[in-house]
Amino acid sequence: DIQMTQSPSSLSASVGDRVTITCQATYDITNSLNWYHQKPGTAPKLLIYDASNLETGVPSRFSGGGSGTDFTLTISSLQPEDFGTYFCQHYDNIPRYTFGQGTKLEIK
Amino acid sequence: QAHLVQSGAEFKRPGSSVRVSCKASRDTFSSSTISWVRQAPGQGLEWMGRIIPVLNRPNYAQKFQGRVTFTADEPARTLYMELTSLRSEDTAVYFCARIPNYHFGMDVWGQGTTIIVSS
Numbered sequence: 750d751i752q753m754t755q756s757p758s759s760l761s762a763s764v765g766d767r768v769t770i771t772c773q774a775t776y777d778i779t780n781s782l783n784w785y786h787q788k789p790g791t792a793p794k795l796l797i798y799d800a801s802n803l804e805t806g807v808p809s810r811f812s813g814g815g816s817g818t819d820f821t822l823t824i825s826s827l828q829p830e831d832f833g834t835y836f837c838q839h840y841d842n843i844p845r846y847t848f849g850q851g852t853k854l855e856i857k
Numbered sequence: 858q859a860h861l862v863q864s865g866a867e868f869k870r871p872g873s874s875v876r877v878s879c880k881a882s883r884d885t886f887s888s889s890t891i892s893w894v895r896q897a898p899g900q901g902l903e904w905m906g907r908i909i910p911v912l913n914r915p916n917y918a919q920k921f922q923g924r925v926t927f928t929a930d931e932p933a934r935t936l937y938m939e940l941t942s943l944r945s946e947d948t949a950v951y952f953c954a955r956i957p958n959y960h961f962g963m964d965v966w967g968q969g970t971t972i973i974v975s976s
Binding site for chain 2: 787792804845848
């Protein structure tokens with residue numbers, strides 16, 4: 750089974766910082782990768798689908814990149830509301846969805 | 858506007874079953890797939906499977922095969938997730954989420970249903 754590994758597991762950054770989270774797959778998944786943001790006590794929110802497509806309504810400071818086995822989620826200028834946990838997710842046509850373990854982002 | 862509204866929290870004994878409902882808006886029920894995802898306390902997200910509501914056709918994650926059942930009630934526009942033989946490790950928040958017909962991200966989520974399994 751595929752494994753999705755995120756790094757770092759946690760990080761602390763300041764408002765205005767550029768933040769990058771990575772997600773690595775155990776084998777080539779082309780661009781079958783989504784990103785989510787979850788705040789405590791709420792449902793996850795879709796940010797990016799198919800590795801690099803910004804979901805409608807998501808601020809343009811979020812961007813996704815990569816293909817194959819290595820992917821990134823970048824926040825160009827961190828805002829206070831961006832705290833929480835970020836998850837990557839792979840999908841295939843079996844169908845099967847596999848989440849990364851999450852990256853907890855704290856605002857300094 | 859697309860939305861999903863889930864049933865309320867439940868407390869269950871080990872060995873029992875639970876059924877969670879997820880009521881969908883009209884466009885969501887008719888033109889998408891619904892996935893079920895759970896999150897144990899302080900843990901990550903775990904995909905349980907999906908259902909195509911208009912076809913009432915489910916697919917289950919291997920881990921839950923034989924213990925979970927997804928159904929769809931088209932007149933009521935409501936999806937159901939039943940989990941049997943509950944154990945303490947099933948304590949979690951259970952979400953339903955929409956996968957639209959033009960990409961494979963989960964773009965609309967229910968508010969979540971807390972299920973606590975304890976003796």
